[in-house]
Amino acid sequence: MKKFSKSFKALWIGEVISEFGGAAGGIINGLLLYEVTGSKEWMGVLWLVYFIPSLILQGISAPFLNHVVKEKMLRNIQLIRAGAYILPLVGYLIGSDVGTILGLVVLQCLLGLMQPIYASLSFSLLPDLCKENELIEANALLDGTIRLMSFIAPGATSLFLIVSPIHYIYGFSSIMFLASFLALSRIPQSSTKKVATWSKKFWWAEMKEGYRTFFKYPQLLRLTILSSTVQFAVGATMVLSIPFIRGDLNGHSWEYAIFSGAFPVGYAVGTVLLTKLPKTYQTMYLGLIGGGLSFVLLFFVNSIPIAWMCELFGGLVFPLFNAQSAAIFQREAPRNRLTQLSAVRLLFLRVTMPLGILFASSSFLDLSTRQIYAIVGMVIVLPGLLHFFASFSHSHNNLLAKKKQKTS
Numbered sequence: 274m275k276k277f278s279k280s281f282k283a284l285w286i287g288e289v290i291s292e293f294g295g296a297a298g299g300i301i302n303g304l305l306l307y308e309v310t311g312s313k314e315w316m317g318v319l320w321l322v323y324f325i326p327s328l329i330l331q332g333i334s335a336p337f338l339n340h341v342v343k344e345k346m347l348r349n350i351q352l353i354r355a356g357a358y359i360l361p362l363v364g365y366l367i368g369s370d371v372g373t374i375l376g377l378v379v380l381q382c383l384l385g386l387m388q389p390i391y392a393s394l395s396f397s398l399l400p401d402l403c404k405e406n407e408l409i410e411a412n413a414l415l416d417g418t419i420r421l422m423s424f425i426a427p428g429a430t431s432l433f434l435i436v437s438p439i440h441y442i443y444g445f446s447s448i449m450f451l452a453s454f455l456a457l458s459r460i461p462q463s464s465t466k467k468v469a470t471w472s473k474k475f476w477w478a479e480m481k482e483g484y485r486t487f488f489k490y491p492q493l494l495r496l497t498i499l500s501s502t503v504q505f506a507v508g509a510t511m512v513l514s515i516p517f518i519r520g521d522l523n524g525h526s527w528e529y530a531i532f533s534g535a536f537p538v539g540y541a542v543g544t545v546l547l548t549k550l551p552k553t554y555q556t557m558y559l560g561l562i563g564g565g566l567s568f569v570l571l572f573f574v575n576s577i578p579i580a581w582m583c584e585l586f587g588g589l590v591f592p593l594f595n596a597q598s599a600a601i602f603q604r605e606a607p608r609n610r611l612t613q614l615s616a617v618r619l620l621f622l623r624v625t626m627p628l629g630i631l632f633a634s635s636s637f638l639d640l641s642t643r644q645i646y647a648i649v650g651m652v653i654v655l656p657g658l659l660h661f662f663a664s665f666s667h668s669h670n671n672l673l674a675k676k677k678q679k680t681s
Contacts, residue, residue: 294449417544508629539588560593565653
């Protein structure tokens with residue numbers, strides 16, 4: 274952490290605090306809604322009002338993000354989130370079930386709308402806060418810490434619930450986002466608003482130009498598609514994890530808890546491992562292949578401890594791909610279009626996750642849990658192997674180009 278700038282540290286602190294507050298709030302959203310309604314259908318509605326507006330805005334907001342002050346927008350988003358978490362608390366305190374449900378729905382909708390904008394802006398801001406040779410480790414640190422918070426927050430929230438009524442956790446989450454706002458306020462403003470007047474014609478032209486630019490860079494498209502295969506598998510495992518441990522392996526709830534926590538713990542360790550390894554295309558694709566194999570191996574597993582090891586291994590190697598591919602995207606995308614292209618990249622990633630959920634939950638294909646694990650793993654492994662072997666040719670061409678530059 275010492276070698277990173279104060280601005281990056283402020284972004285990191287803001288991300289960590291908001292992730293903890295968001296994870297805590299996300300846990301109690303479902304608990305409070307079920308306490309009020311007792312309906313699983315309402316649980317589905319809660320996720321729909323998060324995903325559908327989010328994906329719509331993700332698709333149409335990309336042109337706008339090129340022309341905003343990124344630092345200011347990040348801070349404003351945290352203030353909106355902080356205010357949104359008060360809504361269910363207000364409904365609960367006035368004793369109105371309708372008010373509580375409405376507060377939860379509005380909260381989920383606002384969170385869904387804000388998350389893709391925040392993620393795109395923070396991703397594109399990173400090259401402004403770090404040196405180019407620090408991008409891989411910076412991405413790994415952010416990603417690993419956020420995943421670790423998603424592991425720590427549920428346990429911490431459980432402890433809070435022992436001593437505090439459920440609805441007061443919303444106040445805690447709101448305070449966390451206010452603290453994140455204060456941390457982000459320490460980032461000096463480097464970006465400027467470029468366009469003052471908007472029109473439908475301008476928006477459409479910018480939208481077309483953004484997607485045209487994205488597809489002009491084959492490597493950015495290739496890395497985005499590979500990252501999308503990972504998100505597809507993640508979506509599938511959201512459906513498969515409980516049936517696999519509780520059903521296929523006849524495990525207990527605590528054994529599932531360890532299984533679900535093994536990946537983020539491994540991921541945190543993997544981010545440290547990345548700092549010790551050479552940052553090459555080969556290590557990047559080996560991380561992708563290894564992560565895919567962690568899913569394939571579950572096809573053969575008959576022991577819960579070995580299943581834990583597979584998840585831990587997957588978490589350990591995936592940062593080798595995720596952090597390096599993100600850094601390559603940030604370096605090679607045109608700087609004046611980076612925010613917009615980040616939004617396009619995120620749209621690809623976010624769309625494939627629900628596709629994975631649909632694939633794993635569909636009864637039409639009549640596949641077992643183990644077979645689905647094997648399929649989604651091979652979806653990652655096969656293109657990973659193809660690009661791994663192709664990367665040797667890429668490295669050879671780069672070496673020749675460098676030698677030619679020296680001799681000329």
